[in-house]
Amino acid sequence: MTAVHADGALLQPAEAKRLARRLARSERSARLSALLLVTPLLLFLLMVFIGPLLMMLSRGVRDAEVAQALPATVLALRNWRHDAPIPDAAFRALADDLAKAHTPAAVADAAARLNYALPGLRAMLMSARARMRNLPVDPRAFFVGLSPRWDDKETWSAIRQASGPLTDFYLLSALDLRRSSTGAIEAVPAGESAFVQAILRTFGISFGVTALAILLGFPFAYLMATTGRRMAGVMMLILLLPFWTAVMVRVLAWSMLLGREGIVNDGLRSLGLLSQPLDLLYNRTAVLVSLLHIFIPYMVLPLYSVMKTIPTSQMRAAASLGAPPAMAFRRIFLPQIVPGLAAGSLLVFIHSLGVFVVPAVLGGPREQGLPVLVVNYVTKTPNWGLAAALSMVLLVSVYLLYWLFVKLTKTVTPSVSAR
Amino acid sequence: MTGFPPTPAQKAGRLLLVVFGVLFCLFLIGPILAFVPMAFNDVAVLHYPIQHFSLRWFRALFASSDWSRALLNSFLVAAGTTFLALLIGVTAAIGLWRWRSAGKDALMVLIMTPMIVPSVIGATSMYFAFARVGLDYSYVGLVLAHCAFAAPIVVVTVSAALQRFDGNLLRAAASLGAPPLLTFRRVTLPLILPGVVSGAVFAFAISFDDVVAALFLAGPDQRTLPVQMYMRSGDLFDLVIAAAATVMLVIAISLMAVLLFVRRGDRLRQTGAQGAAH
Numbered sequence: 001m002t003a004v005h006a007d008g009a010l011l012q013p014a015e016a017k018r019l020a021r022r023l024a025r026s027e028r029s030a031r032l033s034a035l036l037l038v039t040p041l042l043l044f045l046l047m048v049f050i051g052p053l054l055m056m057l058s059r060g061v062r063d064a065e066v067a068q069a070l071p072a073t074v075l076a077l078r079n080w081r082h083d084a085p086i087p088d089a090a091f092r093a094l095a096d097d098l099a100k101a102h103t104p105a106a107v108a109d110a111a112a113r114l115n116y117a118l119p120g121l122r123a124m125l126m127s128a129r130a131r132m133r134n135l136p137v138d139p140r141a142f143f144v145g146l147s148p149r150w151d152d153k154e155t156w157s158a159i160r161q162a163s164g165p166l167t168d169f170y171l172l173s174a175l176d177l178r179r180s181s182t183g184a185i186e187a188v189p190a191g192e193s194a195f196v197q198a199i200l201r202t203f204g205i206s207f208g209v210t211a212l213a214i215l216l217g218f219p220f221a222y223l224m225a226t227t228g229r230r231m232a233g234v235m236m237l238i239l240l241l242p243f244w245t246a247v248m249v250r251v252l253a254w255s256m257l258l259g260r261e262g263i264v265n266d267g268l269r270s271l272g273l274l275s276q277p278l279d280l281l282y283n284r285t286a287v288l289v290s291l292l293h294i295f296i297p298y299m300v301l302p303l304y305s306v307m308k309t310i311p312t313s314q315m316r317a318a319a320s321l322g323a324p325p326a327m328a329f330r331r332i333f334l335p336q337i338v339p340g341l342a343a344g345s346l347l348v349f350i351h352s353l354g355v356f357v358v359p360a361v362l363g364g365p366r367e368q369g370l371p372v373l374v375v376n377y378v379t380k381t382p383n384w385g386l387a388a389a390l391s392m393v394l395l396v397s398v399y400l401l402y403w404l405f406v407k408l409t410k411t412v413t414p415s416v417s418a419r
Numbered sequence: 420m421t422g423f424p425p426t427p428a429q430k431a432g433r434l435l436l437v438v439f440g441v442l443f444c445l446f447l448i449g450p451i452l453a454f455v456p457m458a459f460n461d462v463a464v465l466h467y468p469i470q471h472f473s474l475r476w477f478r479a480l481f482a483s484s485d486w487s488r489a490l491l492n493s494f495l496v497a498a499g500t501t502f503l504a505l506l507i508g509v510t511a512a513i514g515l516w517r518w519r520s521a522g523k524d525a526l527m528v529l530i531m532t533p534m535i536v537p538s539v540i541g542a543t544s545m546y547f548a549f550a551r552v553g554l555d556y557s558y559v560g561l562v563l564a565h566c567a568f569a570a571p572i573v574v575v576t577v578s579a580a581l582q583r584f585d586g587n588l589l590r591a592a593a594s595l596g597a598p599p600l601l602t603f604r605r606v607t608l609p610l611i612l613p614g615v616v617s618g619a620v621f622a623f624a625i626s627f628d629d630v631v632a633a634l635f636l637a638g639p640d641q642r643t644l645p646v647q648m649y650m651r652s653g654d655l656f657d658l659v660i661a662a663a664a665t666v667m668l669v670i671a672i673s674l675m676a677v678l679l680f681v682r683r684g685d686r687l688r689q690t691g692a693q694g695a696a697h
Contacts, residue, residue: 354537
């Protein structure tokens with residue numbers, strides 16, 4: 001490296017070295033200060049958001065309950081294969097484990113986990129623990145005497161498969177799959193499957209909202225971009241007012257408007273147009289309309305900002321060259337707004353995928369998608385493993401779309417500038 | 420302008436577009452405009468025209484300990500969130516602005532996490548983790564959760580303001596002997612203030628708007644206004660909900676006004692600087 005004086009003379013080698021060292025030091029300290037400034041936020045997000053998120057998601061692939069409550073049984077089953085007979089050692093180990101569990105609480109978590117895999121196993125395990133006063137002489141006869149299902153290889157397969165430390169049980173369940181007692185992956189019987197349908201429903205609703213947003217947002221943005229400045233400002237205000245209003249207010253506004261005793265039904269009835277109230281709520285239309293109302297700015301704002309950059313002279317030039325309006329629109333206008341259209345569509349889609357309040361308040365059972373399922377498995381029928389697995393499905397979908405958004409728009413901010 | 424005179428078909432198309440625009444504007448503000456006046460209805464019926472106007476629902480809102488507590492909680496939590504989000508958000512935005520090493524994009528993606536992860540997943544995760552350290556059902560937990568959602572947007576707005584900030588000003592201040600903190604207060608902050616204020620408004624709005632995180636993390640004592648509305652959403656004849664919604668709408672309009680005011684001031688200053696006529 002050669003350093004040069006302002007007047008062109010070379011520095012003395014020693015001086016140049018010192019200068020280079022000082023430059024490097026000052027750059028290092030600049031880097032360090034940048035890092036120090038970002039650190040509080042990074043630490044905060046890691047501890048408050050990203051850490052908890054990973055912790056919760058890990059519940060979807062971890063299997064600790066059975067190994068913790070029934071350690072000897074898990075050990076005894078380690079080398080057992082489904083084609084071999086159930087070893088006596090397994091019965092003895094289970095009796096040992098249950099005898100050591102002095103309270104029902106000690107095996108409750110494991111019993112709950114096993115019940116997910118094989119309904120009825122919770123009761124079998126809990127009653128066996130309750131009858132375990134002292135170690136039985138013949139453990140096999142003891143268990144089979146309590147329930148003939150203890151003689152089923154299926155029962156012991158379920159225990160073996162749940163012995164952890166990692167499991168694909170919840171993830172498979174989230175996709176309506178399971179492992180048979182031989183360990184092969186198979187589809188859950190049609191009557192019991194529910195999750196793939198919910199996943200498809202979530203995507204279906206998001207897709208519908210996005211399509212509606214394109215269909216209605218496009219002409220609105222076009223009107224905004226081609227009308228006068230003042231008018232565009234008014235339209236922008238009208239677009240932004242609902243955007244700034246709390247989601248809860250908007251959702252309740254729709255339910256007051258559309259409910260059986262709501263404003264629309266009441267109005268139609270007092271006008272004599274109706275005798276029976278219409279059922280406008282708790283259906284797909286109500287959810288789609290309300291979601292459109294909430295997310296339409298995500299479509300209009302990016303579209304508007306690209307449309308504004310297209311000079312009207314371009315369309316006139318196309319017309320003067322003999323292009324009919326439809327062709328000018330397709331060949332000149334449309335290609336230029338593709339980035340805005342892509343950004344808007346992806347934003348609407350991503351946000352619709354994760355929405356909880358709208359389907360919960362305005363939808364019927366057929367509108368409840370993944371977010372509602374996640375909440376149910378956290379609050380109503382607690383099953384953290386399944387909640388985590390369903391969250392993973394949702395999260396993978398959202399991040400794939402976000403990745404597409406970053407690739408297409410070259411920005412990492414999943415929001416619109418003007419909110 | 421030497422355009423072609425529009426053909427009748429084009430005129431009809433334009434008319435159609437304008438009609439659509441008017442209808443769509445109605446769709447956008449209609450529900451809110453139909454909902455809010457109900458708060459002033461003397462009787463608990465969702466019926467137009469309103470026969471007698473009264474403020475009874477607003478009186479009920481402020482008289483009820485549940486509702487007034489919820490309103491107060493919303494303000495407290497939103498204020499705490501705004502303060503904390505500004506503190507760490509502005510700092511981080513400045514750090515990112517000075518960032519010269521590689522990995523800035525990856526860092527930004529990491530910071531954006533709470534904006535991308537569906538709020539339900541974020542809320543259940545925090546509920547799961549906070550319960551273990553006793554932070555669930557507490558104001559602190561709620562503020563921390565809201566701040567996770569709000570801090571990234573502060574980074575976005577302040578970063579946008581910093582993009583137009585001339586780094587040479589910092590060198591000039593340093594050469595005149597100003598210590599870094601003084602430089603920040605007297606040089607940097609005034610110039611990026613529009614971004615900071617926008618960030619504050621967004622942070623406040625995000626906290627004030629949130630239902631999902633508060634549903635999980637707020638105990639009965641921390642219940643915020645949106646949660647209280649969610650809990651009561653089954654009973655639409657309790658028009659206190661409409662009164663609460665009106666209060667929230669007024670807050671939304673105030674926030675929007677602040678933002679528009681800041682943006683306008685910012686624009687004026689920019690054009691003034693460009694014209695050099697100041």
